[in-house]
Amino acid sequence: MHMTAKNLIDPFSLDSTLEVASLELRFVNHQPYYWVNREKLFNAQTGAEKGEITEEEARKIAKTYIKGDYEIESTEYLTETGSHHEYRGRPLPAWAIHFNHPEKLTAYIDIEETTIPKGKYAFFTIPRQEEWTLILNKNWEQHLADDYYQADDVIRIEVTAEKEMPLTERLTYTIEDKGEGSGAIRMSWEKLSISLPFKTD
Structure with a gap:
């Protein structure tokens, strides 16, 4: 669940007046951007500054x-x-x-998409009436939640549960292809469904 990019420019050549305190590579619609000081976006291939996500x-x-x-x-x-x-x-x-x-x-x-390295992860859900918390955790070998530590979370996001879906008699996980490198991990059971979106390279 990660994306890669080629021909990236030196991030320290973006703006000579910019004092870089933090730097992250982010993807917006599959395009690479440098997220500088958690406040400015620059195209990582051209150096052009980008406004917020339109x-x-x-x-x-x-x-x-x-x-x-x-x-x-x-x-x-x-x-x-x-x-x-x-x-x-x-x-x-x-x-x-x-x-x-x-x-x-x-x-x-929001702007803060998370890059997840290739590997194995534990998948947890915290159900609520309307909104569920979905968690990927680095300790994939743990038994249920006995060895769970929040510090090992890779991502933790809130999603809205979809109700009154077609009946699924058994707990089912599926990978959906949304096209253009996008997809979703979907969990369905009875008439409820939740999904975790992702992008690949």
């Missing part, structure tokens, strides 16, 4: 979260969150993409 980009990314051909009903640009938002305690600004779905599904898109 609404169009956020809508495209959100489509990888939701199974089915549900239409996007509306978008919302968040600089702060209220009690009605499921997106709390996470990086801002962000986009909230609302789908025309019986369960009023919403995907939240």
Whole structure:
């Protein structure tokens, strides 16, 4: 679950006036960007500074979260969150993409995509009435949650559970191909389904 890029420029040649305190390589719609000081994006191949993720980009990314051909009903640009938002305690600004779905599904898109090295991971879920926490943990050999330590989490994200789905009689995990290197790990049981989106190179 990782992406690679070629022909990257030297990040320290981006802006002679920029004092680099932190530097990360991020991907937006499969394009590599340097995320400098956790506040500025630069194209890692051209050096051009990029603004925040656009609404169009956020809508495209959100489509990888939701199974089915549900239409996007509306978008919302968040600089702060209220009690009605499921997106709390996470990086801002962000986009909230609302789908025309019986369960009023919403995907939240921010700049901080996580790169996951190739390997084996334990997969945990924390179910709640509407929102579930999905966790990938480095200790893949642990027995249930007896040896679980949060410090070993690779990612921990919040997703909205999809309800009233076609009946799945057994707990089932599937890998969905969304095209263009995108996909989702989907867990289904009875009439409930959750998915963890990902991108590959």
